[in-house]
Amino acid sequence: MPELPDVEIYRRRFERSTRGRRVEGVEARDSQVLVGVGGRRLDRDLRGVRFTGTQRRGKTLYGVTTDGPHLRLHFGMTGDLVVLDKGPCQGEPRHTRVVFGLSGGRRLLFVDQRRLGEVGVVQDVDADIADHDLGPDALDLAPPELASLLRKSQAGLKAFLVDQSQLAGLGNIYTDEILFQARLDPRTAAADVGDSGVRRLHRQLHRVVDRAVAAEADPQAMPRGWLIHRRDDGAACPRGNGSIRSFSVGGRRGYWCPGCQAGRH
DNA sequence: GGCAATGTTAGCCG
């Protein structure tokens, strides 16, 4: 779930659900996901505050307060943000790790099956972004900046796109989709992507992310022609251009269509 | 039981 589109959905959900409400208390059910704070301090730091907005950099979400500390959320592999209003049938889902109690009986839940997510508090959002060495948000990159980052890199294209210090937000699944839509070979060197390749990459990055957000990051609601429905070795290419193959990058499995993408840059 | 799964990061090697 949590790549840039998912986190953007969470960001909007966070903003909508906290607007006009105060934090009445924070309950850490599982201190494993807490980073740099204990449960007591998390509660003490946030009790009584109103969030004035949100900020997202790549896959990291911040709940911003007037004078800090600000809430920092990272969703790992299985993190989710759930809003529960008071009323019947409002039981907490399994794997609820942290509960933010809001005024009016609303609860905001950090749910994370695998517990690789992180909940913490930071004094300064920009300093935190620097600490984590996050590059510009993937959606904030104009084509010339993208071109310049690509040219400076010595990495392969797929490795470049998932590197959060180059551009923040893309992960395994959406980089595969963007490369497929842009008809770029994931094996080419980032620096070898030509002008037309950069333009296609930029356009498809935005198109894929925008449509994924519009689909509420639910793959079922994404276009039929997308690779996301064919992440299987030997699956048929959605364009009828042969079969999908997998490859390995940085310990994960990537998928591509040699018929559409091989040799293209 | 084995394996893989949307992320991050430390350690190793070339």
Added chain:
DNA sequence: TCGGCTAACATTGC
């Protein structure tokens, strides 16, 4: 120094 690879983190489901 950089990039690529592996393992580890923790949990679940096929």
